[in-house]
Amino acid sequence: MRLGMVRGRVVLNVAVAPFRGLRLVIVEPVTAANLAAANGLGGGTPLVAVDMLGAAEGQMVAFVEGREAANPWFPGQAAVDACCAVIVESVDFRPAENPEDRK
Amino acid sequence: MYLARIDGTLVGTAKHETLAGCRFLIGQRLDADGGPTGEPVVILDWMGAARGATVVVSTDGDVARRRLGNTTPARLTVAAIVDNVYQPDGSERADGNERAAGSAE
Numbered sequence: 001m002r003l004g005m006v007r008g009r010v011v012l013n014v015a016v017a018p019f020r021g022l023r024l025v026i027v028e029p030v031t032a033a034n035l036a037a038a039n040g041l042g043g044g045t046p047l048v049a050v051d052m053l054g055a056a057e058g059q060m061v062a063f064v065e066g067r068e069a070a071n072p073w074f075p076g077q078a079a080v081d082a083c084c085a086v087i088v089e090s091v092d093f094r095p096a097e098n099p100e101d102r103k
Numbered sequence: 104m105y106l107a108r109i110d111g112t113l114v115g116t117a118k119h120e121t122l123a124g125c126r127f128l129i130g131q132r133l134d135a136d137g138g139p140t141g142e143p144v145v146i147l148d149w150m151g152a153a154r155g156a157t158v159v160v161s162t163d164g165d166v167a168r169r170r171l172g173n174t175t176p177a178r179l180t181v182a183a184i185v186d187n188v189y190q191p192d193g194s195e196r197a198d199g200n201e202r203a204a205g206s207a208e
Contacts, residue, residue, distance in 0.1 A: 093111035
């Protein structure tokens, strides 16, 4: 899972069957610098993810990527490879100030 | 699998139902020199990894699926907590735990 800021929604016109009724959001992954600064910025390359939690714009989510993102449809199948799994309430992120110390 | 350093924790109330009660850590993947690389990742932990610890992260969802059921989207899990990393150039990198404890004084 990576962390991302919800930046918008995607509304579909024609879609494969499993996508009907699904909510899609645009998620901008959060870089380490932005997460440490807690500035609400993303910084990564945005992607589209399925959202079953009702994440609002500006909220931070943790999203799963890969085959596992389609697991919630088990035993059915869905062409999903990114899915919001957690709406982030709070993050306690304090990387080592001097990474050399950790080596 | 890859090495990551645990740099934080995450709390979220609204989450996929299978993730209730799980412990979420925020880690940073380590490059060959032991420095953080890429974007931070959220990792499920049943091992009790502490902040500053180096862990082996498994990117296979099978472990999570066995614990949380077939419908869980969870993928990254802590597979092991690392004591030492031996590099081919002969350097030895201890896990950050002891160093962090020492530097706090």
